[in-house]
Amino acid sequence: MLPGRIHSPSVLAAPLVPAAGQPLAGLRAVPHGERSLWVHWERPPAPVTGYVLEWQRVSSEPARCSACWQRERGGGTTGALIHDGIEPFQRYNISVYPLYKDAVGVPVHVAAYSKQKAPSHAPKLHLKSISKSEAELCWDSIPVEMQNGFITSYTIFWANSTVDVSSAVVPSSSISFFVFFRPAPSAFIQRARCYARPVRKRKKDLPSHLDDLPPTMLKKDYMNVPIINSVDDVVKRLLSLEMASQKEKVKIKTQQLVEKVRRSPNDDGSFEVQVARLTAKIRTYEEHLQKRPKDKSNRRRMLMDMDRRRKLLAYLRRVRYDVFENTCKQLNIQYTFPPAYSRRITKRWLAKKALCLKVFQEVQKLKAPERLKQRQEWRARAKARAKAEKERQAQQSEGTAV
Structure with missing residues (x-):
């Protein structure tokens, strides 16, 4: 093991595998400035040759955060100052390994901030269910990068139709809460629904071809x-x-x-x-x-x-x-000319066209006798109608002469 501070986990991989020694007690970490933390622990009863401190920033993507290591020599040491890679408003997991003569102790962990402030934004609230007498609210956890410190509790405010504001404090471990309200819950229901509903973008006023009409013109x-x-x-x-x-x-x-x-x-x-x-x-x-x-x-x-x-x-x-x-x-009409019809002439198209013409001609030949018969029937009916009309006119002329 190299003396002093090291920043490579591969160096400590061999001695830290058999963790069988006695763990530490009373581990805590307090801020020592915006970019440093003071880690303190109680001295174990067994003789110790040194300590190894490991810390890593907590993130939703752990692969992007590398761990830092620091070794403290001497068994009488009960505290150490760490400052490499420490940023304000970021959570760090700190682990301390006691080093015994023939074994490595079980590590002890603690989380700490070098500086805290209010979260960057409130949790996103959802209306899970609602009835005449109660409503269940739930919310998403704030990402650890946006918490900026330890969250101890949530405070929920709601109001009824008479504008009576009520509130409740919920532990930070909770992600849902039941609200019980009195017989006139319509205002709260509407507020809760509107709050849980996604915000819709307001549509822009589109120009109209009727805008140039003066409002003082008569109908x-x-x-x-x-x-x-x-x-x-x-x-x-x-x-x-x-x-x-x-x-x-x-x-x-x-x-x-x-x-x-x-x-x-x-x-x-x-x-x-x-x-x-x-x-x-x-x-x-x-x-x-x-x-x-x-x-x-x-x-x-x-x-x-x-x-x-x-x-x-x-x-x-x-x-x-x-x-x-x-x-x-x-x-104000922009006339667009119709596209010119053009077709690429291919052998397949020519063969298909010739086949269609041949089929059409054969069909016409098959229908020719039937059409001839129809024409003959039409002509016969026309001759019969003309003959009947002449006979009727002749009868009328004879009757008039008498």
Whole structure:
């Protein structure tokens, strides 16, 4: 064994294996500063040749914390100062091995802090069960790195509907507690449930295509009423968009988009007007689906309207390009051209196509007699109907002459 302080457990592995001697008594560790600890023990009755001190920081990942060793010579020593690797607010497990002449004593362990303070955070509380008269609370243990000292107890506070605050002290070894409350537990139940429920992020207000509508604008049904200018301001406010529903706002927005692209004041059904109305509906669906993305029914309606608008724009682009360009500009539509259809021609595709054509031709040949028979029947029925009509007309003409 090397004299003095050593920091390698392999050096002490051989002498410390046969731990058969008498252990120490009265082991304790007290702070001697922020980065040192004073370890004290009582001298054993048997003669001792020295002591070996081992200490290691307590962590949730022990593999990252290495142990430190220190040897104290002389049997009369009853204390030692350790400071290598000691950090404040961290727990250390300290072990002391007495060294006898022919054996190594059983080690004695103690935990200590060089400096303590309040824990970094409170334990996470959960509502395990609840009834009309009691509730069971449980919590997770604080990681040893966050304890910053020895926890002696927990103090739990709760309140009822009359704001009477109660408290209870629970030992640090407990991880659950039953709260018994009086017949009106609704407020406490709600608080406990809200406390145990995970915090939900507040959704941001999304921009809307209806934000540019002034709140003082009147509703569509009251815009052209002559008496509206002589009514009270309160009545105007009730009839304005400030008190209007989203459906009424969408009507006005649709009318504004139609006014931008219509050909004449009486135009209500041109392709441009249809595109404007579909655009208003699509933008309303998009805002709704941003808030409720699982609404599959409205998503399907939006996709159908988008497909219809795409067909109308493709027709305008093919027939009247100037109107198509003006419609996209006025309605702020970014038109995406459909991808050009292209297929790689392979021998397999050619053989498959030839086989399909051959099968189609053979099927047509098999159906040819049946189709010929059907045509003959249709012609015979048509001739019979024509003949019957001529006979009826002849009978009527004879009756009129008489």
